[in-house]
Amino acid sequence: MDLFIAYITSHHTPTAGILVVTDIFGFEAPVLRKLVDMLTSYGCYVVVPDFFNKDPYVPPHIGD
Known part of the structure; x- marks a missing residue:
């Protein structure tokens, strides 16, 4: 069974x-x-669901 990761936040009401x-x-x-x-x-x-499964795009460092 795969888990779906998400950032969830809510106001109290x-x-x-x-x-x-x-x-x-x-x-x-x-x-x-x-x-x-x-x-x-x-x-x-x-x-906010994690559609990238904890593998987002990380831009290359300019000048490296």
Whole structure:
């Protein structure tokens, strides 16, 4: 059985639900987490699934 990983956050009394689909950088991007936490503060239940199975795109370092 495979597990499905997701970042889930919720307001204590949510009035709406939001499913956030990520880009190639995955669900652990710091800016994305800040955005999701902000949506939670507006009274939402937010789910961000990990579609890349903990293997997001990592850009090469310029100059290496």
